[in-house]
Amino acid sequence: MLMERQKGARQSPKNIDTRSSTPRKLDGGGNFTDYSFDRFYRDEEENPNMLVSGFVDGHLVYIIEFPFACPAFLEKLENQLKKWERKLVEGRQTRGQFLRSAYFNYKDYINCSGLRIVYLLPKAKLEKFKEYIAPGFYQFLLEKSERREGQNGS
Numbered sequence: 001m002l003m004e005r006q007k008g009a010r011q012s013p014k015n016i017d018t019r020s021s022t023p024r025k026l027d028g029g030g031n032f033t034d035y036s037f038d039r040f041y042r043d044e045e046e047n048p049n050m051l052v053s054g055f056v057d058g059h060l061v062y063i064i065e066f067p068f069a070c071p072a073f074l075e076k077l078e079n080q081l082k083k084w085e086r087k088l089v090e091g092r093q094t095r096g097q098f099l100r101s102a103y104f105n106y107k108d109y110i111n112c113s114g115l116r117i118v119y120l121l122p123k124a125k126l127e128k129f130k131e132y133i134a135p136g137f138y139q140f141l142l143e144k145s146e147r148r149e150g151q152n153g154s
Contacts, residue, residue, distance in 0.1 A: 044068065
């Protein structure tokens with residue numbers, strides 16, 4: 001097993017099926033379903049580690065870890081919650097009302113000081129999946145892979 005799940009960690013795996021007529025691209029993203037400000041504040045206080053992973057046809061490409069309290073990440077989630085809240089009657093949430101999906105991608109945590117690459121394919125294997133990875137995210141992964149290979153080779 002590559003890693004042991006940490007208590008309180010939030011996992012967000014994503015798999016791309018290349019047989020799909022319109023395969024999506026990995027973008028380092030994930031989402032929270034049925035999200036609310038109550039849950040947001042609890043997560044902010046507990047600051048769990050986020051584990052974001054990407055697969056292509058079931059083959060693991062990366063696992064990235066970062067703290068929930070990363071400022072840009074918090075801002076992204078909070079902005080989505082505020083936008084949803086404005087649509088509520090008198091701006092108040094009632095029981096059973098949630099933001100159906102709070103989405104994020106690599107741009108929302110890429111500069112987080114606590115970001116850690118848990119697993120990443122070597123450059124040669126990563127290049128085989130390039131067409132299934134969003135361009136900016138691919139560049140980020142490629143640079144991380146090259147840096148890791150440089151450190152291991154010296």
